[in-house]
Amino acid sequence: MSTRSRYRAQEESITLSPLEEQIAAQRGGETTELLTLNIGPHHPATHGVLRLLVTLEGEIVRELKPIVGYVHTGIEKTAEQKAYWKVIPVIERMDYLSYYFNAMAFCGAVETLLECEVPKRAQYLRVIHLELNRIMSHLVWLGTSALDLGAISMFWYCFRERETILDLFEFSSGQRMHTRYFQVGGVMEDIPAGFEAKLREFIAIMPGRADQYADLLRRNEILLQRLRGVCPLDEETLLGLGVTGPLLRAAGNPWDLRKAAPYTSYEDFEFKIPVGTVGDNYDRFAVRLAEIYESVKIIEQALDGLPEGPHITEDRKIALPPRHELATSMEALIHHFKLVTEGFRVPPGEIYYPIESPRGELGCFIRSDGSSKPARVHMRDPSFVNLQATAPMVRGAYIADLIATLAMLDPILGGIDR
């Protein structure tokens, strides 16, 4: 290894070099050959372009350093150039598996700044779409993680359900992913006529399908060997690392923003928070699988209690007037023109609006300077913070356990790199 690139030498010099002596001391003087390897940006098991600089002693991972930034898109900088309601499509492409949550965090923050009251029906519609998106995100996680652990057929089952959910999204908003269905002040359009029937159909079959996944995986000896008792992390270190979401709930701390600080009328629904005990990979797996059932319950209650009324705020300063009104009333035309050209102005101030995304607390920080463009938009992404927990989890484990832990961590690189 004569011509070591400056970058790699610098990478290793930071925390890794004393490692060999440490291990030698542990092992009573017998120094071993440590291999530094890249489980790099292009790797089937890293769920995106995550690069892990791993120091291995044979099969055992001694040190792990996640290196991110390979899909950094400068979304927060782009958001500063656009009007408030134009930022939503850019924000949705951040954590590309839970796009409704990004839009919800952003719209929630702007509505708090504007002190705009979202009508009850819009809140219920938001909850329905948020929970559908949570199920879809858990399904993609289940499909790809089972793929990593060898249960290939799970991928096709999970994506079968995902297609049904995407049909519902397409039915209500016209687009499968990044639907831009949430508008500041409510939702873009009311749900079409057949949506409720299709959604009831989906609610009827989903628990049965989730049971099928559970039967396939819960007593599967290979999966149990790979997950049970592997890479546990106690609640104290998780809290110190700022980890939230299913990872923290698997370790026993029932912290869920939907129950702790309810937003968009989550307080009207009756649902439980699945909590693990040991905090190992199997608990993380079981917590997410149980959350699918809870989400179905929430959707059912939201659908039953769906109130009548407007689907977006009546305040014409924020929401576009309906098209037919433009032909008749002059004010609607003026409001429409003002909103479409410059967009609404937001009173100056700073707000941090956290919500519960499928991976943890997703907080949207907005600083507005009174103009119609946000001065600063920052998304506190759960995967970005949870990624820091991989190193303590994986030290001393095998490479195969590293792959399983990464699958159970469910990082989304779009959210990490923003």
Next chain:
Amino acid sequence: MPDQVGLELIAGQLASKIPGAVRQTTFFRGRGSVEIEPATVRGVLASLRADHGYRALMSVHGVDYYPQEPRLGVHYELLDMERVDRLTVKLRVALAEPRVESVTPDWPTADHQEREIYDMFGVQFDGHPDLRRILMPEDYEGHPQRRDFPIGGEPVLFTHNDATGPGWTR
């Protein structure tokens, strides 16, 4: 959320415990935030954790207050899980001397987030175990999220400006 009075109480106790720490407190949309002296950040966060029960640090993010003078701001979102209570601690640092003490030793979650603030805004965190760029390539000059950094990107090619086009569409 600590209401108006609660916020003043906390600020008072902080000011008495660490002299000269609290600059001002704002209570906006039901959320309290305390602006502190940059040098005292570790002391303030430690005392907030010990005396007021804010045991979790949720987010550390940077803000560029471009026209206003102490330009670079760093915000710390604290959370108390028992009382479901949030508090924001802000500090402002001038562009000429952007040095802030790193809180990573006692809050491990700030590790990557402080690296991102250094990468995007150029705020130096002293005492950070491994302060390097996290999102941009290693040899990238400039801090992209400062408000005076150009947005970059390609000029959109219309017929009127295709003469100055980058040429790769030929």
Next chain:
Amino acid sequence: MIRTYLPAIVFLALGAIVGTTFAVLNAAFGPRRRIPAKTQPYECGLPSEIKRGFRFGISFYLIAMLFILFDIETIFLYPIAAELRAYGTFALGELITFVVLLAVAFVYVWRRGALEWR
């Protein structure tokens, strides 16, 4: 004597001829495009620092040896399993002693902890 081994010799010769012709044809008529990146080892898309003379840990060789040992055992079982009826019970007895011997070896290796990764 040569007649009895003729089929085996022809088989080997054919194998050699076909192999070399394909290799030669490929080298002679194949496209010559020297792309430097193609010769470097693939490490997830990054320039790799691991050169040819890389030394693996000893544990890898141990696991490899054990695998070969017990894998060859299964290969020997195939011909017997295919024609068990033709060979009669004598072959069955032979098969059982063969498997028992190797089982003893397996238990020894297992108890010594060679299967655990050190």
Next chain:
Amino acid sequence: MALTREPIEPGSLRARQMLARDMLRGDLEGFELEQHVEQSLLLTTLDKAVAWGRSNSIYPATFGLACCAIEMMSVVAARVDIARFGWEAFRASPRQADLLILSGRVSIKMAPVVRRIYDQMLEPKWAIAMGACSSSMGVFNNYAIVPADKFMPIDVHVPGCPPRPEALMHGILKLRKMIQDDPDMGWRERYDAEGTEEVLEGAEPAGA
């Protein structure tokens, strides 16, 4: 019910089926057999046969960058099944892949990695730029994104953000016909709009 026998015209489908049945039964000999073989044999060149084989069994490289990767996964899933065209064997390493589907946004930190993987892929290789971000920086026209055309040759651009699985399938079918080198008609030929290209002055005409 009276059975009516219609005459079988020679060369009709019915006649050819009867011929094939006799041939399979082995009752066909002599001149009729040669004639049947001659009719059913496709005269083709070696290139066409190789191109036909290649285009129907491409090994794409799993290259999920961002949101388009999720839609690329659903191309492999059951509804829009890529296996109908033999393209479902996604290989992880570039050594065994001959198609690179660039699904997602390529950041400036990722561009050299993508270029290296494209170089390490073995010859006849193709590249699909899936989605607006890899074709043209899409929604994010800023400092961090590089359009794929700037650093590697792309054969098919699939528009959309993210493109529907059917859109990617359409792009794949177009590439399949390109590999069999009878590419589909472009929109300029279909609507005979030659000459409307925005050729910058001083640029030599396409295909020169």
